[in-house]
Amino acid sequence: MPTLRTLEDLEREGLIAPDPRLVEAEQALAIALTPDVAALIDRRDLANDPIARQFVPSACETKIAPEELADPIGDEARSPVKGIVHRYPDRVLLKPIHVCPVYCRFCFRREKVGPGSEALSAAELESALAYIRDHAEIWEVILTGGDPLMLGPRRLRALIEALDAIPHVAVIRVHSRVPIVDPGRVSDDLVAALKPGRAGLWLAVHCNHPRELAPPARAALARLADAGFPLLGQTVLLAGVNDDADTLAALMRALVTARVKPYYLHHPDLVRGTGHFRVSIERGQALMKALRGRLSGLAQPTYVLDVPGGHGKVPVGPAYVRDDPDALRVEDAFGKHHRYPG
Numbered sequence: 001m002p003t004l005r006t007l008e009d010l011e012r013e014g015l016i017a018p019d020p021r022l023v024e025a026e027q028a029l030a031i032a033l034t035p036d037v038a039a040l041i042d043r044r045d046l047a048n049d050p051i052a053r054q055f056v057p058s059a060c061e062t063k064i065a066p067e068e069l070a071d072p073i074g075d076e077a078r079s080p081v082k083g084i085v086h087r088y089p090d091r092v093l094l095k096p097i098h099v100c101p102v103y104c105r106f107c108f109r110r111e112k113v114g115p116g117s118e119a120l121s122a123a124e125l126e127s128a129l130a131y132i133r134d135h136a137e138i139w140e141v142i143l144t145g146g147d148p149l150m151l152g153p154r155r156l157r158a159l160i161e162a163l164d165a166i167p168h169v170a171v172i173r174v175h176s177r178v179p180i181v182d183p184g185r186v187s188d189d190l191v192a193a194l195k196p197g198r199a200g201l202w203l204a205v206h207c208n209h210p211r212e213l214a215p216p217a218r219a220a221l222a223r224l225a226d227a228g229f230p231l232l233g234q235t236v237l238l239a240g241v242n243d244d245a246d247t248l249a250a251l252m253r254a255l256v257t258a259r260v261k262p263y264y265l266h267h268p269d270l271v272r273g274t275g276h277f278r279v280s281i282e283r284g285q286a287l288m289k290a291l292r293g294r295l296s297g298l299a300q301p302t303y304v305l306d307v308p309g310g311h312g313k314v315p316v317g318p319a320y321v322r323d324d325p326d327a328l329r330v331e332d333a334f335g336k337h338h339r340y341p342g
């Protein structure tokens with residue numbers, strides 16, 4: 001079965017019923033479900049399926065709330081050259097390609113990703129690399145997109161080599177959904193292409209539900225871990241997908257078991273047409289508290305908010321310390337309060 005890319009494909013597979021509002025949803029964000037993802041969907045309970053909810057378009061996407069933004073994290077204002085976002089002094093995002101193996105209905109770059117805008121041209125990529133070369137303060141380059149692992153092994157190798165040749169670039173971080181949603185792409189050639197000679201390479205995988213870590217995805221992660229890459233997990237907190245303590249706990253444990261260290265739990269961004277995915281920060285904090293009492297420290301992500309308007313990410317997890325007039329009060333992982341002098 002090829003990747004499902006049209007409303008007709010989804011109808012034929014019995015994943016949607018015809019609805020003119022879905023045409024509008026498709027215009028705002030392309031559709032793509034890889035065979036691996038389509039196989040994870042529980043068709044007996046489509047309405048509540050956490051995998052279908054992430055990838056199958058919904059009529060809810062046509063509801064745009066006034067607070068929702070076209071550029072929710074303000075990337076546009078921080079882009080000195082095409083393909084680069086430079087918000088923090090020591091690191092840049094480099095977006096070599098705009099296509100993804102799947103299109104997530106909550107995507108925070110939904111105005112930017114999709115077929116049609118494909119990849120940077122050779123000249124654009126060269127200008128982006130020149131920017132990195134000219135800025136000695138750039139310690140880390142974060143390849144994102146789109147999904148950088150949609151570049152073939154040959155182009156990926158050339159890009160990693162070009163970055164590795166810049167002496168001040170100490171770390172290359174690759175953000176990808178490929179190992180989870182299209183694990184067959186993680187071939188020996190791809191793994192070899194990722195190996196830099198000098199810089200440290202970290203791979204962050206995007207995974208939102210424990211069911212996504214099916215045997216093929218776990219095998220792809222094992223190939224990457226065996227090749228020596230440290231793996232990080234990124235999860236978006238999503239209503240109806242993972243906004244309950246049991247699901248989040250199972251996900252974080254499954255990631256750690258697959259040698260992926262949970263890095264960030266992202267509060268959902270104010271993306272147009274994604275109100276049905278949004279959770280309150282209070283709810284996110286309560287979930288983080290539930291994890292703190294129950295799970296290994298290895299399984300604890302940092303709960304972060306990308307402050308709308310391009311102000312960057314900050315942790316918004318629960319506070320365990322309160323400043324009382326006489327002493328600090330510390331809450332422990334079981335909800336009991338203690339005085340701490342100072």
Ligand SMILES: *Cc1c(COP(=O)(O)O)cnc(C)c1O
Pocket residue numbers: 073085086087088091092093142313
């Ligand atoms: C998220 C992001 C980063 C990476 O932030 P970390 O906290 O280092 O993971 C870097 N640049 C931009 C513009 C970002 O949005």
Ligand code: SF4
Pocket residue numbers: 099100101102103104106107108109110113145146147177206
């Ligand atoms: S893989 Fe990432 S960039 Fe691509 S659609 Fe999903 S969230 Fe957006």
